[in-house]
Amino acid sequence: MRNGGVKYTRIAADHFVSGLSYLAAFLVLAPLTAIFGYCIYRGAGSLDIAFFTQIPKPVGESGGGMANAIVGSGMLLAIGSLIGVPLGVGAGIYLAEFGSGKLGNLVRFTADVLNGLPSIVMGISVYALIVIRQKHFSALAGSLTLGIMMVPIITRATEEMLRMVPPSLREAALGIGVPRWRTTLSITLRTAQAGIITGVMLAFARVAGETAPLLFTAFGNAFWNLDPRQPIAALPLQIFTYAISPFDDWHRKAWAGALVLVALIVISVALVRWVAGRGILKGSS
Amino acid sequence: MSLTNPQSQRPAFTLLVPLRKKHSGDAPQSHTGPSSQDLLRHSSTGAWADKLFRGVVTLCAFSIIAIVLLIVAELVSQSRLSIERFGLNFFTGHDWDPVAGIFGATPFIYGTLLSSLIALCIAVPLGIGVAVFITEMCPSPLRGTVSFLVELLAAIPSVIYGLWGIFVLAPLLRTIVEPVLAKYLAWTGFFSGPQYGIGMLAAGVILAIMIIPFISSVTREVMLAVPSSQREAVMALGATRWETIRTGVLRNARAGIFGGIILALGRALGETMAVTMLIGNRPEIARSLFAPGYTMASVIANEFSEATDDLYVSALVEIGLALFLVTVVSNIIAQMLIWNITRGHKARAHA
Numbered sequence: 001m002r003n004g005g006v007k008y009t010r011i012a013a014d015h016f017v018s019g020l021s022y023l024a025a026f027l028v029l030a031p032l033t034a035i036f037g038y039c040i041y042r043g044a045g046s047l048d049i050a051f052f053t054q055i056p057k058p059v060g061e062s063g064g065g066m067a068n069a070i071v072g073s074g075m076l077l078a079i080g081s082l083i084g085v086p087l088g089v090g091a092g093i094y095l096a097e098f099g100s101g102k103l104g105n106l107v108r109f110t111a112d113v114l115n116g117l118p119s120i121v122m123g124i125s126v127y128a129l130i131v132i133r134q135k136h137f138s139a140l141a142g143s144l145t146l147g148i149m150m151v152p153i154i155t156r157a158t159e160e161m162l163r164m165v166p167p168s169l170r171e172a173a174l175g176i177g178v179p180r181w182r183t184t185l186s187i188t189l190r191t192a193q194a195g196i197i198t199g200v201m202l203a204f205a206r207v208a209g210e211t212a213p214l215l216f217t218a219f220g221n222a223f224w225n226l227d228p229r230q231p232i233a234a235l236p237l238q239i240f241t242y243a244i245s246p247f248d249d250w251h252r253k254a255w256a257g258a259l260v261l262v263a264l265i266v267i268s269v270a271l272v273r274w275v276a277g278r279g280i281l282k283g284s285s
Numbered sequence: 286m287s288l289t290n291p292q293s294q295r296p297a298f299t300l301l302v303p304l305r306k307k308h309s310g311d312a313p314q315s316h317t318g319p320s321s322q323d324l325l326r327h328s329s330t331g332a333w334a335d336k337l338f339r340g341v342v343t344l345c346a347f348s349i350i351a352i353v354l355l356i357v358a359e360l361v362s363q364s365r366l367s368i369e370r371f372g373l374n375f376f377t378g379h380d381w382d383p384v385a386g387i388f389g390a391t392p393f394i395y396g397t398l399l400s401s402l403i404a405l406c407i408a409v410p411l412g413i414g415v416a417v418f419i420t421e422m423c424p425s426p427l428r429g430t431v432s433f434l435v436e437l438l439a440a441i442p443s444v445i446y447g448l449w450g451i452f453v454l455a456p457l458l459r460t461i462v463e464p465v466l467a468k469y470l471a472w473t474g475f476f477s478g479p480q481y482g483i484g485m486l487a488a489g490v491i492l493a494i495m496i497i498p499f500i501s502s503v504t505r506e507v508m509l510a511v512p513s514s515q516r517e518a519v520m521a522l523g524a525t526r527w528e529t530i531r532t533g534v535l536r537n538a539r540a541g542i543f544g545g546i547i548l549a550l551g552r553a554l555g556e557t558m559a560v561t562m563l564i565g566n567r568p569e570i571a572r573s574l575f576a577p578g579y580t581m582a583s584v585i586a587n588e589f590s591e592a593t594d595d596l597y598v599s600a601l602v603e604i605g606l607a608l609f610l611v612t613v614v615s616n617i618i619a620q621m622l623i624w625n626i627t628r629g630h631k632a633r634a635h636a
Contacts, residue, residue, distance in 0.1 A: 014525040021422050024414025025431065028501075031494045032438055035449045042452075090345025098339060099346070107346045109620075110353050116548075116616040118555025120582045121360070121605045124589060128359040128602070148352055155349065181338030209442020212557040212582070216589055236444045236558075243448045244562060251452070258445045269440050273433060 036262065043259030046252040056222055056238075062249055066257055068224050069238040075226070076143050076218060076234055077208060083147030085154060085200055092158020092196075097184060099159070108156075115152035122149060123213035131217060139225070139232035142218025146210060150203040157199020161192040194275055201272045205265045211236040235261050357609070364603035366596055375603060381568045381584075383592070388600035390607070392568040396485070396578035397608075400560060401553040403489025403574065404496055409546055411493070412500025413535075419501070420508050421530055432505070439498035447562030450491045455482035455563065458490070463575055478573040481565065486574040488564035492556055496549035503545025507538040507626045544622030551615035555608055557582040581608050 050065045057064030091111070095104055122145055130141045165188050173183040189196070211234075214220075219231040220241065235257055242254035367375060371388060378389020419432050459482030466476040511534050519533035535542070565577020566587060581604045592598045 010525050010528065014527040017527040017530075018422055021414045021418040024411045025418040025423075028411055028415045028438070028497055029431070029434055032434055032441075034453065035441060035445065038449055038453055039445070087345050087348055090342045091349055094342040094346035098343070104346075107349055110350045112616060112620060113613055114349060114353055116551050116555075116612055117356070118557065118582060118608055118612055120555065120557040120585050121609050121612075122356070124363075124585060124602055124605045125356040125359050127589075128363045129355065151349060151352070155346075179332075180335045182334075184338070205440055209444065211442070211444040212586055215586055219590075236442055239448060240444050240558060240562075243444070243451060254448055258448050261442060262445060265440055265442065266437065269437065 039255065039259045039262050042252070042255035043257075046256035047259065051253075051256055055224060056253075059247060059250075064253075066233075066235065066238055066253065066260075068221065069233040069235045069257070070260070072139070072218070072221070072225070072233040073208070073235040075228070075232065076139060076146055076214070077204065079140065079143035079228065080146030080150060080207065081200075081204065083144060084150030084203065087147075088151045088154025088200075088203070089158050089196060091151065091155040092162065093184060093189070095155065095159040096162035096188075097180075108159075111152040111155050114148070115156075118212075119149065119210055120212040120215075123216050126213070127216040134229075137217060137219035137231040139218055139228045139230065142214050142232065142234065143228070145213040145217050146207045149207050149210065149213065150200075153203035153206060154196075154199050157202065158192075158196050161195030161199065162188055164195070165191045198272045198275060201268050205268045205272075208265055208268075209236050209261055211240050360602060360606040360609060364599050364606050366599035367603045368599075370596065371600075375600070376607070379570070383588070383597050386594075386596055388596070390581070390600075390604055392570050393579050393581045393584050393604060394607075395570050396564065397554055397580040397582070399574075399578065400485060400488040400492055400564065400580055401550055403486065404492035404553045405546065405550060407490065407493035408497045408500055408549060412497045412545075412549070413504050413542065415497065416501040416504035416508065417530060417535075420505055421526070435501055436498050438494065439502075443495070443556060443558040444562075446491050446495055446559035450487060450559060450563045451483070454491060455487050458482045458487055462486075467575075474572050475574050478571070478575050480575050481577065483563055483577065484565050484575050485571075485578045488560045488578070488580070489574070491559045491563055492553045495556060495559065496553050499549040499552055500542075500545050503548060503623060504538070504542050507541030507545070507623065508534050510541070510626055511537045538626060540622050541626030544619045544626070547615050547619035547622065551612045551619065554615070555582055555612050557586050561586045581605075 048065075050063055051067075052065060052070065053067050054063065054065040055068045056066065091107065095107060098104070099107060126141055126145045126148075130144065131137055134141070169187055169191060170183055173187045174180065178187075214234050214237050218234055218237065220237040221231045221233040225232050239254045239257040239261065242250040242257070245251070367388065371378070375388065376390055376394065378387070379391050380387045380389050381392060382388075415431075415435055419428060419435070423431055459480055463476070463480040463482070463486070467480065470476045515537055516529055516533040519529045524532065560580050561583035564580060564583060566579050566583060567577040568579045568584070569576065571578065585601050585605055585608075589598070589601050592601055
């Protein structure tokens with residue numbers, strides 16, 4: 001529409017800003033590509049069978065792997081999920097079913113506070129609560145930290161998904177005399193299942209890479225440990241230790257660990273997105 | 286089913302569930318779970334179960350409040366020693382000398398604020414720009430992919446940003462960016478001194494990359510919440526695309542965008558691992574952005590496990606408490622600003 005009334009400066013400004021927004025998109029996506037590219041470029045060469053089957057070798061000896069850290073991370077996340085998922089889903093049910101009053105708002109607000117809490121602060125809090133009392137670092141303390149960090153994400157996701165279930169379904173169940181608890185568990189929760197699993201996976205992906213809260217709780221371990229009461233190795237902790245070390249061999253190991261961690265997280269996030277694009281979740285998440 | 290069957294005298298709703306065989310009183314219950322009729326008959330147990338259910342989920346919800354209160358209580362009680370010893374001087378003192386037992390947090394507060402400020406300066410224009418790109422400019426087949434990729438930035442663990450920062454970003458800054466900045470902008474005083482690569486600038490840049498997804502996703506959300514009539518009205522007056530976005534959309538969404546920026550600031554203030562790996566960890570206040578610094582989160586990460594005496598631990602926990610309070614306040618401000626825009630479509634018309 002350049003019918004004389006439109007000044008060229010306005011058109012120029014329009015083109016200029018379009019160009020800037022393309023530039024912004026490029027500048028944001030470039031580091032992402034670079035990070036993935038380097039993880040693959042530097043990490044893939046160091047990935048071998050030993051990486052997944054052996055524990056770290058002492059400095060100077062080549063070889064070794066991160067098997068104990070991978071298993072340790074799995075254990076931390078599993079115990080963390082056992083703590084965080086029931087608590088988060090339960091709190092989400094409370095907010096969706098009974099949380100319309102002031103108390104509900106208080107819980108929502110507190111969940112947001114917990115969600116915004118720096119992870120390092122979470123780490124020292126659990127250290128003060130548990131590690132000081134037990135007098136030693138433990139996998140359990142690390143799991144608890146990760147579990148607590150999962151709670152607010154799962155709570156808000158559960159509430160949101162439960163609210164998306166059409167009220168007519170709930171009313172139909174209540175109308176034939178099904179008690180409220182049974183309606184919630186068998187009808188509402190079952191319908192919103194996919195969405196809640198999405199929320200759980202997102203929380204999982206978020207805490208899977210957390211390092212700071214594990215520094216003073218799980219602490220890390222150079223050897224095998226399957227006892228939850230003892231310090232345990234974790235993949236992000238191991239990457240951190242190796243990255244700030246002065247040894248080339250350890251740097252290569254750190255990149256390999258980073259590749260494994262990034263692959264794990266990207267796969268779970270992509271899976272979530274794929275699931276979320278189907279069924280009742282369409283348009284959300 | 287014949288109509289003469291006396292069973293058909295049952296109320297109509299029983300047809301929704303299979304008719305149950307007549308049992309004697311002590312016959313076992315059906316294994317397929319209670320039918321609606323059972324549940325009606327045993328309404329007293331139903332009410333009991335309802336109360337139990339409500340009790341359990343309420344407990345879950347209140348455990349969140351309990352956790353937060355517990356965290357606050359622990360932080361306060363663990364830092365009492367340091368609070369009593371130093372009072373407000375803790376936040377004005379410049380010296381951090383664990384050996385002499387003198388703890389002043391100013392260098393860390395300075396480092397936290399400065400690195401977050403650098404991050405905001407870079408991330409705000411880029412975050413808003415990419416949000417505008419996704420909602421307005423991007424060809425629609427690519428839109429989903431681009432927004433997914435931007436959000437993926439938020440999913441990358443902090444330690445991997447740190448790793449990438451040490452081996453890729455810092456050498457890049459040292460060899461290319463910092464010499465150029467030093468050549469043309471050294472007169473400002475912000476870009477002078479030795480160029481290590483690792484330092485305040487590196488920490489700011491890595492933080493910027495990490496907080497962009499927060500700014501851009503909130504911006505997108507509030508842009509979508511602006512009623513389309515606003516946009517159409519501006520367009521109908523003959524505005525170009527940029528003028529439409531600026532006066533019809535961005536101006537109405539500005540409070541929400543500001544909320545997104547504050548939210549991102551909260552993230553940047555508390556970010557630990559990537560910053561610890563890149564900032565250089567030296568408790569000094571230097572004017573040059575090339576110089577190493579230290580932040581509140583990274584001093585906790587580095588020194589907490591080697592802090593031996595009680596006062597040292599207490600001082601570190603007090604830094605944690607301060608960090609907690611700052612992030613809570615910034616989150617509250619952000620939530621209020623975002624809610625105003627996205628809840629109930631209260632976007633005011635300024636056009």
